[in-house]
Amino acid sequence: MSSNNAEKTSSSVQRSVQRIVIVGASLAGLSAAESLRSEGFAGTITVIGDEPHAPYDRPPLSKTVLTGWLQAEHTTLPQSVDLQAEWLLGMPAIGLDLGNREVELADGRRVGFDRLLISTGTHARTWPDLAQAALDGVCLLHTRDDAARLRARLAARPKRVLVIGGGFTGSEVASVCRELGLAVTVTERSATPLIGALGAAAGAFAGQLQRAHGVDLRCNVTVMSLEGDESGRLRCAYLSDGDILDIDVAVVALGAVRNVEWLRDSGLAFDSRGLACDAACRAFDINGIVTDGIFVAGDVARWPHPLYGGELLAVEHWGNAVEQARTAAHNMVSVPADFRAYKSLPAFWSRQFGVNLKTIGLPSFADEVVLTQGSVLERRLVAAYGYKGRIVAALTVNMARWLPAYKAMIEARVPFPPVLHSPDSSAELRPVPAGFPPHGQTTHSANAIKTGTGPSTPPPEESSTSDKVKDPRVPPGFQPK
Amino acid sequence: MLRIVVDLNRCESYAQCVFAAPTVFWMKDEESLEYDYAPDDSLLVQVERAAAACPVQAISICWLDEQLEQQGGNHSEQQ
Numbered sequence: 001m002s003s004n005n006a007e008k009t010s011s012s013v014q015r016s017v018q019r020i021v022i023v024g025a026s027l028a029g030l031s032a033a034e035s036l037r038s039e040g041f042a043g044t045i046t047v048i049g050d051e052p053h054a055p056y057d058r059p060p061l062s063k064t065v066l067t068g069w070l071q072a073e074h075t076t077l078p079q080s081v082d083l084q085a086e087w088l089l090g091m092p093a094i095g096l097d098l099g100n101r102e103v104e105l106a107d108g109r110r111v112g113f114d115r116l117l118i119s120t121g122t123h124a125r126t127w128p129d130l131a132q133a134a135l136d137g138v139c140l141l142h143t144r145d146d147a148a149r150l151r152a153r154l155a156a157r158p159k160r161v162l163v164i165g166g167g168f169t170g171s172e173v174a175s176v177c178r179e180l181g182l183a184v185t186v187t188e189r190s191a192t193p194l195i196g197a198l199g200a201a202a203g204a205f206a207g208q209l210q211r212a213h214g215v216d217l218r219c220n221v222t223v224m225s226l227e228g229d230e231s232g233r234l235r236c237a238y239l240s241d242g243d244i245l246d247i248d249v250a251v252v253a254l255g256a257v258r259n260v261e262w263l264r265d266s267g268l269a270f271d272s273r274g275l276a277c278d279a280a281c282r283a284f285d286i287n288g289i290v291t292d293g294i295f296v297a298g299d300v301a302r303w304p305h306p307l308y309g310g311e312l313l314a315v316e317h318w319g320n321a322v323e324q325a326r327t328a329a330h331n332m333v334s335v336p337a338d339f340r341a342y343k344s345l346p347a348f349w350s351r352q353f354g355v356n357l358k359t360i361g362l363p364s365f366a367d368e369v370v371l372t373q374g375s376v377l378e379r380r381l382v383a384a385y386g387y388k389g390r391i392v393a394a395l396t397v398n399m400a401r402w403l404p405a406y407k408a409m410i411e412a413r414v415p416f417p418p419v420l421h422s423p424d425s426s427a428e429l430r431p432v433p434a435g436f437p438p439h440g441q442t443t444h445s446a447n448a449i450k451t452g453t454g455p456s457t458p459p460p461e462e463s464s465t466s467d468k469v470k471d472p473r474v475p476p477g478f479q480p481k
Numbered sequence: 482m483l484r485i486v487v488d489l490n491r492c493e494s495y496a497q498c499v500f501a502a503p504t505v506f507w508m509k510d511e512e513s514l515e516y517d518y519a520p521d522d523s524l525l526v527q528v529e530r531a532a533a534a535c536p537v538q539a540i541s542i543c544w545l546d547e548q549l550e551q552q553g554g555n556h557s558e559q560q
Binding site: 403 | 484485486488489490492493494509510511512513515517518519541542543544545
């Protein structure tokens with residue numbers, strides 16, 4: 001087919017696509033809208049969001065917004081092109097009618113579409129005891145409003161902050177507390193912080209950093225209950241190590257829950273792991289048939305990545321929201337022959353306790369990890385992650401300029417441990433087990449995981465005992481029968 | 482209103498933006514870049530210099546319409 005023909009075909013598809021609806025008005029939804037216009041789409045774009053705010057950026061919410069450097073409302077994302085979009089904000093979508101190709105809104109309105117993008121993201125997992133969760137002083141950190149509330153709490157100089165869950169959000173909150181000179185306790189049911197995302201070896205390093213910065217870090221410990229005074233203000237926490245902590249602020253950092261509930265009767269292939277789609281970002285239905293015109297992007301998607309053994313990945317990263325949305329947008333206005341496959345490597349950064357942590361690839365896919373450059377002592381290092389003798393991910397600590405080199409190695413599937421000939425790497429590399437805990441053991445959920453192969457693969461057995469293990473209050477060592 | 486966003490996956494901490502616009506961009510610790518998403522409009526020239534100086538071109542600049550921000554819509558132009 002000549003390029004001239006290809007252009008004609010793709011513009012004829014664009015003509016048949018007049019109305020595009022995007023459900024989810026955050027980074028992925030915005031990136032998709034921008035890309036649609038950049039691709040030359042001239043029809044209507046309707047963006048539906050449950051929050052009342054224009055799309056804003058989340059990474060600073062657990063960093064500069066909490067320290068007070070940046071006001072929460074200053075995180076509104078810029079828009080690189082004139083979108084001419086219709087914004088339905090503060091208006092949750094509550095249903096999807098695939099037959100009539102309509103999205104149902106909370107106020108009863110129905111919005112028709114030719115193409116739909118589902119980018120509804122996640123919400124914060126809440127504390128399981130509703131009465132305790134409602135105590136004055138128990139906070140979540142997911143939205144801009146959450147961040148503004150937590151910032152106000154921290155600015156009031158609480159006597160001690162309790163962070164429940166040692167994932168990235170919890171660790172960044174603890175880091176900010178120490179920066180502000182506040183006493184902070186972090187509880188984590190597994191052996192180290194960040195263990196779900198980085199494994200036990202790197203997690204041990206993260207734990208050392210926390211303690212060196214004065215965090216009261218309690219690993220292998222859970223919070224069994226929170227207690228308030230008679231006026232409903234948080235007063236103390238009962239820990240599984242027997243301690244009772246006097247606190248006035250508790251940050252519940254248990255990870256994220258996919259916003260798929262509104263798809264309940266849609267017939268699409270979703271569950272708690274997300275909404276399954278193919279490499280072109282097209283959603284699957286419950287029979288494993290790829291849908292026509294329904295696309296998925298961002299935190300809510302699970303999709304097959306060519307480098308990770310056919311596993312569907314679920315990735316809650318900034319870069320994933322942007323890149324997957326761009327791919328989806330391109331495919332929404334293209335003929336199948338022009339479709340692009342989404343195969344960006346997961347990439348992530350975090351700032352905490354004086355270091356810049358960055359990852360490329362999927363560490364949680366690995367069975368081994370090795371220090372390749374720098375040293376733990378200097379707090380400047382690169383670690384490579386391997387799976388069955390092949391490099392699959394890398395972590396840098398204050399050495400971000402090395403990431404592109406490791407990215408190239410991961411994409412080229414080079415053997416693990418990699419041969420570097422770098423002056424700052426040791427003569428002999430000694431891989432150790434990566435140390436990822438069994439599913440459900442950490443207090444927090446990891447932000448980039450494999451979720452099983454194929455759209456119809458059932459989730460791991462959901463029994464009453466495994467529910468107990470998932471309950472963040474259940475102490476370590478609990479044996480489901 | 483001037484708005485900026487930096488792709489921190491791409492950022493490799495060369496800190497050229499910090500030299501060009503020191504009140505907008507700053508280094509936190511050894512290697513982490515932090516910045517003000519909403520610098521004063523009067524800093525546009527500095528911010529444009531910062532974006533141009535970035536070796537990995539990680540900085541995007543846009544304009545945000547204050548009234549439309551409430552509804553989520555805005556119009557902007559590419560830097």
